[in-house]
Amino acid sequence: MRKSLFVILCCACCHCAAAQTYTLQQLQDSALQNNIAIRTARLDIDAAKEQRKEAFTKYFPNISATGLWFNANRGMGKMEMHPSEMIPAEMGAMLGQILPAEALAAISNPVSISMMKNGTIGSVMAMQPVFAGGQIVNGNKLARVGEEVSHLQLQLSENEVEKTAGQYFWQLASLQEKMKTIAAVDTLLSDIYKDVDAAVRAGVAMRNDLLQVQLRQNEIESQRFKLQNGISIVRQLLAQYCGLRDTTFLISYQQDSLSPLAAKQDHSQALATTAEYQLLGKQVEATALQKKMAIGQNLPTVAVGAGYTYHNLMDIDHHFGMVFLNVSVPITDWWGGLHNIKHREIAHRKAIEQLEDNAQLLQIRMQNAWNSVVEAQQQLALAQRSIEQAGENLRLNRHYYQAGTSKMSDLLEAQLLYQQACDKHTDAFADYHIKLLEYRQSVGE
Secondary structure, three states, X not given: OOOEEEEEEOOOOOOOOOOEEEOHHHHHHHHHHHOHHHHHHHHHHHHHHHHHHXXXXXXXXXXXXXXXXXXXXXXXXXXEEOHHHHOOHHHHHHHHHHOOHHHHHHHHOOEEEEEOOEEEEEEEEEEEEEEOOOHHHHHHHHHHHHHHHHHHHHHHHHHHHHHHHHHHHHHXXXXXXHHHHHHHHHHHHHHHHHHHHHHHHHOXXXXXXXXXXXXXHHHHHHHHHHHHHHHHHXXXXXXXXXXXXXXXXXXXXXXOOOOOOOOOOOHHHHHHHOHHXXXXXXXXXXXXXXXXXXXXXXXXXXXXXXXEEEEEOOOOOEEEEEEEEEEEOXXXXXXXXXXXXXXXXXXXXXXXXXXXXXXXXXXXXXXXXXXXXXXXXXXXXXXXXXXXXXHHHHHHHHHHHHHOOOOHHHHHHHHHHHHHHHHHHHHHHHHHHHHHHHHHHHOOO
């Protein structure tokens, strides 16, 4: 089959001059811009960036300010004083001679004093961590790993969207090519019908032959209805998936007689470029950092700070500044902390084993995808030969029927075989491109 450029109409009207034509790459780009999974993955990247920026702030001093004003129904401090107990005996005897009896009685009575019924307190503190067991450093590294993971997950989502859009594209192309085959077969049957009808009128053919052709035409019409429904559904799915509002669009693609075989990659080298393998590596890195943070949680922490405080508790303004050193040493936390460290160590070993095991599975997947590409290419070549053979068989049977040496059933069987060969070639061509896309994604292209 010679090279030809097929422009396939994706709507019921095949002569819509205003319809937009899209290539597979354009539809995939549109899907990447409008698909909900991609938008969600991009939001996850934004969230991971903010989390990384939040972790970076832990390097800076922690500054806090506190203010308090209060007014109690009674003083928070209360005490009783006994003046008589505070006066020495000699002075008491002297006062007894000088003061009147009422004053002496008042001195002997206790005096109640209430303090801090209302007041104001304000302070500003700044604390700079000096050593936190590596928790700040490792926390920032872990946040950076989380951001890198979100980018890899976006890549996986993009691969899935491109694959799904490609599957819809080639499914639609396959259905439209089958519709072209239906049109060609319908034309062929119409020609056969004219020839048989003329032969029946001339008395050289039986009317039963004419009925067989009509039955086959009815079958073709039934297949046409089914294909039209299938095209309508796939067209809507592709438009919805790619975010296209106008569903009256065309798709274009280049179909060759035999598409060249894709180049096989070195699977051991391609492994490191795949998003799946890189995600496994990030999991190993993340579990190692989580183990370090668990160790840091059980180490002493050291911080230096400075502060300024003002208060007015005794109706007197008082303010002062200070610097301080804070050392915190966990003691009883080590009991549970050791188990947490062991738990993180086990998780790290599991991540390493999963990386090694899944690396082998990923290479097996690459080889299987390559085998599928080779098989699809061979099926395409076989389908091409089948078209040539079925076409020749149809030509000969038509010639034999016209010469009166074969039956109408043989001619219609040859027509059916030719139609099936064309449909198989269409399916093989679409399947080859889908398998090729899957292989390229499996090797990280």
